[in-house]
Amino acid sequence: MGRILIRFSEEQVSEPIASQIIIEYKVPMAILSAHINNKGGEILVEVPDTMQEQVVEAFRKRGVTTMVPKLIEVDSEKCFSCGTCIALCPVEAIKTDKDHTVQFDKEKCLGSTCSICVDACPARAIKSVKANGNENRDKKS
Amino acid sequence: MSQDGKTRTIEEINQKIKKGDAQVLTAEEMKKLVESSSVEVAFKEVDVVTTGTFGAMCSSGALVNLGHSDPPIKIDRAWINDVEVCHPGAAVDLFIGATNMSEKHNYDYGGGHVISDLVAGKEVELRATGVGTDCYPRTSVKTTITKDDLNQFMLLNFRNCYQRYNCAVNSSDEVIYTYMSKLLPRLRNATYSGAGELNPLMNDPNYETIGLGTRIFLGGGQGYVIGEGTQHSPKSLNGTLMVKGDAKQMSPEFLQGASFTKYGTSMYVGLGIPIPMLNIGLAKKTAIRDSEILTDIVDYSAPRRDRPKFGQVSYRDLKSGSITINGKKVRVSSLSSLKMAKKVSSTLKEWIEEGTFTLTAPIERLPTNTVCRAMRQTEEIPFVVSVMHPAVTCTEDEDIRAIATRIVTKSVNHIVVIDEAGKLKGIVTSWDITRAMAEGKKALADIETHNVFTAKPDEPLEVASKRLAQHNISALPVIDIERKVLGIITSEDVAKLLGRRN
Ligand code: SF4
């Protein structure tokens, strides 16, 4: 599954753009998170890999900003498996294995649309990484 | 073991260690052995039980002696990698406190990171200034140093190894950042600290074998207990240790700088104590389980010393990942690392088995009867309740005109909107009303603010005053736990009281 972050402006938010695309392309779209009101906002969706490009293109044609979200990357050298991040994660993407080593499930993680764990890590081991490889620590909480 | 098989001495154990046949178990292994056999069998078979903990220990630091520069300087202020360090003594002795923050990177780098970098062999930048005296004429110095350049580099931690610690939650409506890490609003997460049944002091709670001179695992090297730590409070099972050790021999894996966003910096310290099985009572004590170690669930959103509690939980519950508070499931995670705590106890076990670590008897045991007192305060501080006054209220079905009249007759600027039960629904200001009248609006619902910032009666006034400034507002309804309106405070009240005191 591929993830797309869709950003609606104030004008776009009242139009049924997402529903139109779902119907037109017959694409199953799961909404993972949404921060949206009548002033615009963002939703994070998941679509089948094979349709990701097509969907991005479809939104862009309608003038909607789309992005493939930044991922969370954990520096395993720095992480000392304290576990502070675990209970903060809204989607239970962080677990410990048998020997209490903390593990992130990149499939589940919401990436830069969430980032709740980033500023809580005492070892500063968690960073959000842009898909194009540019690193940038996300201070948003 | 003595003839009757009932006691062992430290000397006997050390003899066995030297011969390479001491029986050493980690605390975790010992508990399993006692459960699968018996205390008697475990006592007979085991000579030493190793414990361990790895957590943020803020009252830590390192004492360094730089050697003299030429011409010499009597340091007045000094910085290492932009972290200010203290100068508690003569010319070139410095103390690097783990919680001192970098002037450039604040929460991201501090004294704990400086110590960890030095331990790792990294080069750090030293800047210092002095006043210039006849014997120490120099007034500034700038250089780079590594641990090899230091005469002494001694870890000196004045409060480590808390026997157990609180579980922290936040019942307020906003995220708070504390030394117990990030706490999400409305009890959405909980944090705790400590290794529970692996903690050194929990395995010898009467400190039979721990005190001045006990050799320990400290930061990946060998160190010593030099007494009780500050706030040592054994009567409430909150014992602490003061420890020292040669930091040049330590490892950055077991001494790591830490950052608590919007709180400060600290240092994670690995600390382990070998408990010699001198008698069967000690063997029994090292069998303690997480389910027997209880701690309080404390609401850190209360800006007071004595914070409200939500009952108790055991370390077993805490380690399970979720606890129940008021019937609600709350996910909980640890700030200290269980993985590293185990590594401390297993490394200490290896050292003893290899014969590179022998045991010492304390010259003086830790006190068992002290308590930690609160600060003596000679000045009273004001609380919200001291300035709060009755709020002028209305209900949502009232006409805007009636409310406007009330604003005039009562000469107030804020009307608190309540429901039939007296609970907070919203707030309207005289400005909202004026605008509504000008725009011809009639319904209160169109103009009232629902997202209201509030205060609690037992909050320090200073905290409420900060909230007013932070959100650029001029009044806070005061509510109780059930959101019932008790009164209101305005920025004028606050200015009158706080202003008068200054
Ligand atoms: S908070 Fe940081 S150091 Fe702790 S387990 Fe998570 S990633 Fe690792």
Ligand code: SF4
């Ligand atoms: S960024 Fe959010 S979803 Fe991803 S691991 Fe951190 S807390 Fe979980």
